[in-house]
Each structure stands twice: as C-alpha cells, then as structure tokens.
Amino acid sequence: MTITPKNKRTSSIPKSQTATIGGEEVLKKLKGVEGDHSIAVGLSGGVDSSLTAALLVEAGWNVEGITLWLMSGKGSCCTDGLVDAAGICEQLGIPHHVIDARETFQREIIESLVKGYQEGMTPSPCSKCNRFVKFSPILEWAEQNLGLKRIATGHYARIKHLQEPIKISSAKENQIRRHQLLRGLDQNKDQSYFLYDLSQEILEKVIFPLGELKKADTRKEASRIELRTAEKPESQDLCLAEHHGSMKAFLDEYISPRNGEILLSNGQLLGQHDGIEHFTIGQRKGLGIAWKEPLHVIEIQSSTNRVIVAPRSEASRDNCTVGSINWVSIEPPSKKTIVEVQLRYRSKPVLATLTPIKPLKKDIENDRPYRCNLQFQSEQFSITPGQAAVFYEGEILLGGGIIEGN
Ligand SMILES: Nc1ncnc2c1ncn2[C@@H]1O[C@H](COP(=O)(O)OP(=O)(O)OP(=O)(O)O)[C@@H](O)[C@H]1O
Numbered sequence: 001m002t003i004t005p006k007n008k009r010t011s012s013i014p015k016s017q018t019a020t021i022g023g024e025e026v027l028k029k030l031k032g033v034e035g036d037h038s039i040a041v042g043l044s045g046g047v048d049s050s051l052t053a054a055l056l057v058e059a060g061w062n063v064e065g066i067t068l069w070l071m072s073g074k075g076s077c078c079t080d081g082l083v084d085a086a087g088i089c090e091q092l093g094i095p096h097h098v099i100d101a102r103e104t105f106q107r108e109i110i111e112s113l114v115k116g117y118q119e120g121m122t123p124s125p126c127s128k129c130n131r132f133v134k135f136s137p138i139l140e141w142a143e144q145n146l147g148l149k150r151i152a153t154g155h156y157a158r159i160k161h162l163q164e165p166i167k168i169s170s171a172k173e174n175q176i177r178r179h180q181l182l183r184g185l186d187q188n189k190d191q192s193y194f195l196y197d198l199s200q201e202i203l204e205k206v207i208f209p210l211g212e213l214k215k216a217d218t219r220k221e222a223s224r225i226e227l228r229t230a231e232k233p234e235s236q237d238l239c240l241a242e243h244h245g246s247m248k249a250f251l252d253e254y255i256s257p258r259n260g261e262i263l264l265s266n267g268q269l270l271g272q273h274d275g276i277e278h279f280t281i282g283q284r285k286g287l288g289i290a291w292k293e294p295l296h297v298i299e300i301q302s303s304t305n306r307v308i309v310a311p312r313s314e315a316s317r318d319n320c321t322v323g324s325i326n327w328v329s330i331e332p333p334s335k336k337t338i339v340e341v342q343l344r345y346r347s348k349p350v351l352a353t354l355t356p357i358k359p360l361k362k363d364i365e366n367d368r369p370y371r372c373n374l375q376f377q378s379e380q381f382s383i384t385p386g387q388a389a390v391f392y393e394g395e396i397l398l399g400g401g402i403i404e405g406n
Contacts, residue, residue: 011093013058017224022217023055026209030059038062039150039207040142042134043096045084048154050229051222052209056152057092058225064146065089066138068101071243078243087228099141101133108132113240114254117277120300121386121405124345125240126194135202150205156184157192157397158211159203179203180329181397186214193345196390196400197326251277260305262289265298265314276300279307282315282382296382316379322389324363325370325401332356332370332399339391339398341374343383349392351377370401 019027041053043065056063067085071078082098089096109125109132116123135151142148160180179200184190198206210218222230235242244250257274264270271289273279278286283297287309296315299308325332333356340349352374359369374389383403390400 011057012091013054013225019224020217020220022213023221023224026055026213027059029212030056030061030207030209033207036149038148039152040064040066040138040146040148042138042151042153043067043085043088044154044235045081045088045229045232046154046235047222047227047229047232048156048210048218049085050088050154050227051218051225052152052154053088053094054092054225054227055209055221056207057094063092063094064142064148065092065094065096066142067096067098068105068134068138069098070101070105070133070239072102073243084229084232091228097141097145099137101137104137105129105133110240110254114251116386117251118255118302119405120276120302122280122384123386124388124402126238127197127388127400130194131197131199131202135198135206139202139205150207152207152209154210155191155195155208156186156189156210156213156215157195157208158182158184159206159208161204178329178331182211183392183395183397184208184210185212189215192397193342193388193390193400196328196388196397198328199326200328203328248278251275258305260307262287262307262309264295265308265310270295270309273307276302276305276307280382281384312381316381317383318376318379320374320383320389321357321371321404322374322401323360323371323404324366324368325372325399326368327370327399329396329398340393341376342390342392343380343403344387350380353377354391368401370399372401 037060039056039061041049041056041063043049043053053063053065065085065088067082069082073079086096109129113123113125139151142151160182162177162180181192181195181203183192219230240250241247244253255275255277260273260276261269262271262273279297279300281297284294287295289295293311295309296312297307298310298315301308337354339352339354341352342349355373357371357373359371363369363371385403385405387403388400389403391398
C-alpha cells in the first residue's frame with residue numbers, strides 16, 4: 001500500500017499579483033538561462049536569499065535550499081537563520097538541507113581572524129568566507145549529495161560569461177574568454193567587493209538573480225510573493241560582530257588582554273592600551289588620549305605590542321603592496337596597468353598604477369601566486385593591512401588581494 005501524505009509539498013507563491021518591472025526582467029532572464037535548470041540556493045534566512053530562491057522557483061527551476069550552520073547560538077547566521085531558512089523552504093515547497101559548517105568556519109575564519117588581529121592586521125574575513133566556507137563547500141556538497149551543479153545566492157553582483165573575446169582598454173592583451181564578475185546594479189548594495197576571491201571554476205556555476213535588482217525592488221518582490229522574511233531587517237556587514245554584539249566582544253572572547261604603550265610618531269609616550277587587537281589603522285575614536293589635535297592610529301606593531309598615533313596628515317600614504325591576488329575578469333597583467341582600487345567595502349574607488357612584483361612563497365603555496373605594488377595618484381587615508389584591495393575597471397571587477405603590512 002502506498003501512503004500518500006495529506007499535504008504534499010506545494011509552493012505557495014501567489015499567482016494573482018504581477019511582478020515589478022525589475023522582477024519581471026529577472027524572471028525572464030532566469031527562464032532563458034541555458035542548460036539544466038536545477039540549482040542549490042544558499043539560504044541565510046534573510047530576505048535576499050529568500051527572494052533568490054522564490055524567483056528561481058517562480059521561473060520554473062528545480063530548487064533545493066542549503067543553509068550552512070556557521071556558529072552556535074542565536075543570530076542571523078545561526079539558529080534564528082536556520083529556522084527562517086527552513087520556513088522559507090516550507091513556504092516555497094522545496095527541500096531544505098542544513099550543513100553543519102561550524103568546524104570549517106572556526107578553522108578557516110575565526111582562527112585566521114584572531115591570528116591576523118594578534119599580528120596587528122585588520123583582516124577582512126568575508127571574501128575568505130565566501131571562497132572557503134560558502135561557495136566551494138556548498139557546490140561540492142550539492143553536487144555529491146543532490147547531483148546539483150549550480151549555486152545561486154542573494155549577493156548583489158553580476159556575472160558575465162564571455163563567449164567572444166572582449167577588449168579591456170587598460171590591458172588590451174587580455175582578450176580572452178572568462179567568467180567576469182561585475183558590480184551589482186544597485187550601487188548602494190553592490191557586494192562584488194566580497195566576491196573577488198572566487199575562482200573561474202566557481203563563477204562558471206554561479207547565478208546571482210538579484211544582481212540587477214535594486215534593494216527596494218527586492219523588498220517589493222518579497223512582499224508580492226508574501227515571503228515570511230519580507231520585512232526582516234538588514235543584517236550587519238560583519239556577521240561575527242552581530243553575533244557577539246561587537247567586534248571587541250568577539251576578540252575579547254579569544255584574546256587575553258595584553259597591555260602596551262601608545263606612542264606619538266616622534267616616540268613620545270602618550271598612554272597605555274589593553275591589546276593591539278582593539279585598534280585599526282586610521283582609528284581616531286576610543287584611543288583614550290587627550291591631545292591638542294585629533295590623533296589617528298598609523299601603525300600597529302605586534303613585535304613590540306605598541307600602537308603608534310599621529311595627526312591625520314601623517315595617516316596617509318600614496319602606495320602599498322597587495323598579495324594573494326586572485327585575477328577574476330582578466331588574465332594576470334604582466335606589465336604596469338592603471339586600475340581603480342577599492343580599499344574598503346564602502347570606500348570610493350581611486351586610481352592607481354599597478355605593477356606586478358614577485359609573489360611570496362606562502363601565496364604560491366596557496367595557489368594565489370600574484371602580487372603587486374600600487375602607486376596611487378593621490379595620497380590615501382588609512383590604508384589598512386589585512387583588508388582587501390579590489391581592482392575595478394568601471395563595473396568590471398578585475399581582481400583583488402590582501403593589503404600587506406609594512
Ligand atoms: N549561512 C548561510 N548558508 C547559506 N548561504 C548563506 C549563508 N549566509 C549567507 N549566505 C548566502 O550569501 C548571500 C550573502 O550573504 P550576506 O551575509 O552578505 O547577507 P545579505 O546580503 O544580508 O543576504 P540575506 O538577506 O540573504 O541574508 C546570502 O544572500 C545567501 O545566499
């Protein structure tokens with residue numbers, strides 16, 4: 001005898017309401033994608049990934065939701081996120097899988113983040129998390145366990161699969177077929193900066209359905225589909241800070257206080273600190289020093305456990321070295337190239353001349369054998385070792401790497 005469930009899995013996307021113009025466009029594009037229409041969607045439990053899954057379902061794709069369990073406890077990337085993601089899958093009538101990635105997250109992200117802060121850097125963990133914790137493991141798991149070869153996420157970025165050779169004005173020799181990464185159309189939400197470390201093999205399999213949507217349209221579409229996460233507030237830029245209440249609280253959990261000196265750049269002793277990990281280059285607030293003019297952190301010395309501060313005029317530089325580079329949209333340049341560089345997620349791109357230099361042994365071992373010097377056209381405030389420097393030409397993300405220490 002066959003037992004038939006009373007409530008078979010059904011999608012509850014309302015049929016009556018028509019999509020916004022932006023939503024219509026996305027649906028049309030998704031329907032027109034060549035190849036197999038089966039896909040794993042990375043679901044965080046937030047509105048962006050919920051809508052990503054919903055639009056794919058609406059466009060007729062065979063969708064399975066996958067949520068990585070990254071940290072124990074409550075929070076948008078933890079228990080709360082898992083529950084919301086499960087609710088969305090229930091609502092869309094699709095399967096939901098939870099992968100326990102807490103160990104991978106601890107090893108790849110938390111340990112290297114803590115080590116980086118102890119070395120006086122300000123690491124930027126999100127790009128690394130995307131490469132080592134999210135995209136590669138989800139793809140691998142989905143292919144092995146579900147036979148799915150594609151992945152979609154709610155990132156605001158676009159991919160252009162080049163069929164024909166293209167011209168990039170500043171690097172004319174680089175005219176080959178590649179999977180290019182482009183900024184998301186919504187300038188305020190563009191997340192391409194965090195995706196610079198994705199390989200060509202990964203980009204070939206990725207779809208970003210929200211790359212051409214404005215965030216406001218995402219909310220409208222989520223309401224149209226009556227997604228239970230439609231009104232969910234935005235998550236903070238850094239999930240670890242959100243999870244622990246602040247970055248300081250997170251670091252205090254892992255690093256014991258170690259008092260040291262705060263010196264002016266001329267060597268004058270100005271005060272004491274309780275750990276170099278609480279400082280970042282350019283920082284002005286929270287130094288705990290009374291001085292005749294505002295002071296900024298210009299150097300963090302892990303060997304002497306000292307923090308060096310100076311007036312703003314001394315906190316700018318016109319060059320830096322970037323290692324561990326991943327070239328995304330062009331072949332690695334072999335000669336000087338002018339690029340636009342973004343030194344932080346929210347910073348404005350600035351022009352620089354990029355000169356390739358000899359890679360470090362560790363970068364060769366990590367399969368990122370490209371390194372460069374950047375000479376900026378004007379001085380830049382607070383160039384921060386450990387942060388990602390991402391290179392663009394207009395909307396095209398050319399590549400990116402990690403700013404090295406002095
Ligand atoms: N724990 C997770 N498991 C699976 N996929 C995830 C997870 N966290 C994030 N993602 C994927 O990465 C995308 C970008 O994540 P990010 O943390 O930047 O959140 P976001 O822009 O606020 O998106 P969302 O609204 O979906 O949370 C998400 O839209 C989702 O597709």
